Amino acid sequence: MDIIINKLGQTIKQARLSANVTQDELAEQIGITGRYIMALENEHKQPSFEVLCKIILTLNIPADNIFYPENQYTENEKEQLMRLLSQCDERDLKIITATVKAMLESK
Numbered sequence: 001m002d003i004i005i006n007k008l009g010q011t012i013k014q015a016r017l018s019a020n021v022t023q024d025e026l027a028e029q030i031g032i033t034g035r036y037i038m039a040l041e042n043e044h045k046q047p048s049f050e051v052l053c054k055i056i057l058t059l060n061i062p063a064d065n066i067f068y069p070e071n072q073y074t075e076n077e078k079e080q081l082m083r084l085l086s087q088c089d090e091r092d093l094k095i096i097t098a099t100v101k102a103m104l105e106s107k
Contacts, residue, residue, distance in 0.1 A: 005044055008066065009040050015060070031054070060080075060084065062083065
């Protein structure tokens with residue numbers, strides 16, 4: 001369990017930077033303070049389950065990166081696409097489907 005807590009802040013920070021989001025922007029999106037994000041990233045603060053879930057969903061962090069940090073899980077592009085698609089609504093999926101079909105027909 002210690003490895004999860006010790007790596008959690010680093011994982012959150014890497015995902016936040018990859019998403020090009022500041023600590024304050026992330027905090028605002030999930031309803032906490034920027035200071036709390038800083039404590040998570042730098043001071044090994046343990047978030048509540050609710051806050052952790054909001055961070056995972058907001059930053060699109062694969063859960064394996066949180067719960068199995070020792071595996072150095074790297075997500076391939078298809079897995080990332082599948083995870084992103086699962087967050088789309090019906091309208092988004094129709095647009096994406098039409099786009100992919102048009103792309104494949106133009107090959």
